[in-house]
Amino acid sequence: MRWIVSVCRRAWRQLTSMRTALVLLFLLAVAAIPGSVLPQRNVSPEQVRQYLRDNTEWGPTLERFYFFDVYASPWFSAIYLLLFTSLVGCLVPRFRVHFAALFRKPPSAPARFSRLPASVSDIAPVPAADVVSVLRRRRFRTVVRVDGDVTEISAEKGYLKETGNLVFHFALLSLLLGVAYGSWFGWHGNRLLVQGQDFAFCNTLLNYDEHALGARVGEGDLPKFCLRMDKFAATYLDSGQPVTYKADVTVTQAGRTSSHLLQVNDPLRLDGANVSLLGHGYAPRLRYTDKYGKTHEQVAAFLPKDGMLTSDGVATFPDVNLNPDTGTRDEKAQIGFSGVYLPTLPSDPSVASSAFPAEKDPRLMLQAYQGVLGFDAGAPLSVYTLDQRQIDAKRLTKFGDPIMLKPGEKGTLPDGTTVEFVGTEQWISISIRHDPGQPIVLGGAVALLAGLLGSLTGKRRRVFFRITPTAMSAGGLPRGDYPGFTEEFDAIVAAVAPAASVPGQVAQTDVKEVV
Known part of the structure; x- marks a missing residue:
């Protein structure tokens, strides 16, 4: 009995993976090709009858496999339902994790900023309130942690990328729902x-x-x-x-x-x-x-x-x-x-x-x-x-x-x-x-474009500051491919402490994602 549960769990994980969803989406597009090439009985039954009269050899075989009624065929419906199930199983956990992350405080600063893709040290200290003010003007979520004489500021920005990604995929799900609803009640x-x-x-x-x-x-x-x-x-x-x-x-x-x-x-x-x-x-x-x-x-x-x-x-x-x-x-x-x-x-x-x-x-x-x-x-x-x-x-x-x-x-x-x-x-x-599904499809299409724009333009990144009575240091970490992160980090540091913008004070490496 235990091995059956294990197999079912493994099959569910495979079905609800994004890779499987992409494969099913590709299969759905391929399965729709006969519906565009061959006459369909629900659109033009006369053309279907004429095709069967003109193609006595292949016509009955194609009809046996529902090629003249593609969108009501068992195999097209199976792909459609599998894709719908895959998207639901994939998106619901991601939405739950992302929703929790939106209200979670930014993580604590790492011990050594020098290991981050962009960092600066030995800056003249400034009040923590000034640092927070600069970061919030740039729409960073911030949290201040005080441990004795050391004040740490963690800031995070760029949740639009994951939000746009989720909106895009939920919009795709709504398109499937709209088409199905229109097919049932239209x-x-x-x-x-x-x-x-x-x-x-x-x-x-x-x-x-x-x-x-x-x-x-x-x-x-x-x-x-x-x-x-x-x-x-x-x-x-x-x-x-x-x-x-x-x-x-x-x-x-x-x-x-x-x-x-x-x-x-x-x-x-x-x-x-x-x-x-x-x-x-x-x-x-x-x-x-x-x-x-x-x-x-x-x-x-x-x-x-x-x-x-x-x-x-x-x-x-x-x-x-x-x-x-x-x-x-x-x-x-x-x-x-x-x-x-x-x-x-x-x-x-x-x-x-x-x-x-x-x-x-x-x-x-x-x-x-x-x-x-x-x-x-x-x-x-x-x-x-x-x-x-x-x-x-x-x-x-x-x-x-x-x-x-x-x-x-x-x-x-x-x-x-x-x-x-x-x-x-x-x-x-x-x-x-x-077609009662048209408003749903239209809303899904608009949301799909908005989500795609958000996914492409959003860049998630984190910035940390550590302030002691004698010095201040900063570090930055992009959470993805962001070629312009170094320039943004330099601008933030320069806005917090203009003296830190002197060449040679900022130690930088190639910007890359650090897991």
Whole structure:
């Protein structure tokens, strides 16, 4: 039994050493690399699915070891918890010792000052009160000890170094706490928001394109609000580089409706959530008239694929061609359009890329498909592409030639049905998130910098004076690497007894730490 206790004690000492904490911190940084390189399921599940489809050999192996969910993986959590435990076990004893040292009197003067890195002897004696006054003006902690005719003065300064060191490491501990707290009680979601009242967004999980909730957050914990985009405006340089993105939005929360301006890097701060503007694009509005004369309309968001906002997407009409006499629908007569939208037609129309991101001369190129769109199969489908499995199986085939339309123009399909390009609506992509750990992380970051400055600038040192009725001597001891200690010691001695500054009276050796 005794050897088990001995092994546990030795393991605890090893875990709580600063060397182990540094190793764990390095391992945590290395473990976070896959989370930055590979797509993460809590951020972009669609990218993860695409990566698995493109990498059938390595993808399943990486998924088995949580490389697509790094920050929730057992091995990342283990490193995180070990680092947290190591820091706590290392810092608490150091804090206790440092706190006691702050109230402890400076130690007694050594018997022989000549062994100290800097010393001076045979100085004309001065009153002890004058020596103490000089030292306290320089913010030294002092103590006077009297033994008969001998008066000793011990002074110490430089606890800022150890204080800064402890503040730095406690700040690192608070960063870990802040990140963990934000991971448990935070949440975030992404949404593509099209302009107009019909596309208003309310804060529920079903309305998010992507979302992730913390371990201690449920759907009922989300704040209640609704968001609508009323207008969007963008400005561009002649090169097409965007200068400003501005969206006028209306927010309804707690029964109050208010208008706000949403811009990039200027999030909208609501009660319980922050809304950030990420991107912008166009959503063509198509009007399809089937062979029975019934009109169907859809606004389909197209995703940009280059900096000039050349965008592609799909518009699907699964409920068309309903026979009004029989009430039946030919399931094989469903219609889908795969299209490319050019905000500005280039001078060479054969180049399928927009010449400018703003709508100066817009065109919409459409390819119609007819058949079974695959919505009834039960498998998840992307709203931005047609089901390639249906196309490969010949259940969804091209229907007519590609057509190019201006806003307001109509195109006719082989069966006499028509599709009209009505115009476009603007859309923005927004990120809505709540991270309660942010104030803790911010405070920890500020404290970390302050502690680092204190640790680098603080220099701990001690100065001693011994006064007898006939002479006075002094000695100095730096408690670390302090190249300027000799000059400071000379200045202190000169302030106490100016005669001691005469060259040759101060015996000095190389300044080094004396243990």
